[in-house]
Amino acid sequence: MNVCLAPCPVVFDLDGTLIDSAPDIHACVNAVLREFHVPPLSLDQVRGFIGGGVEILWRKIGMATGTEPAGQRDMLASFMTRYHAATSLTRLFPNVEETLGILADRGHSLGICTNKPLHPTEAILDHFGIRNLFGQIIGGDSLPEKKPDPAPLRAALTGLGAHPEAPRAIYVGDSEFDAACAAAVPVPFMIYSHGYRHTPIDQLPHHAAFDDFTALPSLVEAASASVG
């Protein structure tokens, strides 16, 4: 694995990393379930289903509610018509905006690699006025493959000018999908501990863990300095 020489690209996951979007996704899911006369799910249930993209989300909802695959497809279609407008309950995690600004000011190019579809991804970045910070945005439907496949992260990195075979870069995320994706590229993975993962952090491959975004710039610079 190439450790990063300063200033390298830093690519971020979105749901559970930069934004706490579970309340909006939960509200959107329950609006769809109401439309289809299915009892609602709790916030904890829906939060636990986020990370693999909308198809996996609705497969898990289907299993939890006893909905057949055909019904799941109809519900997913209804969900997609609402998803891009689901912004009012979403918050940036604390200190995200300041940290992105610090990294950009230090010369790091920034990107997004998320399993969230591109349209709602761009909508939420616009909602917070931070879309322009990112030189490359790869959504869950930008390529045929999704994380944990390395292709979306590779696409984000090459879009930011990293070497396609040996990218010097850092990936920042919150989930099992992100850890496996970064390991497959491979690039150092930094995990935000307040996200939506199920697995204990020490059981996931990672270069560093952090629970406050103010810690990230020095972790990035330390990774930059620790050239193997």
Ligand SMILES: O=C(O)COP(=O)(O)O
């Ligand atoms: O939409 C999802 O399920 C997850 O999105 P993420 O990749 O930004 O965590």
Ligand SMILES: [Mg+2]
């Ligand atoms: Mg995530």
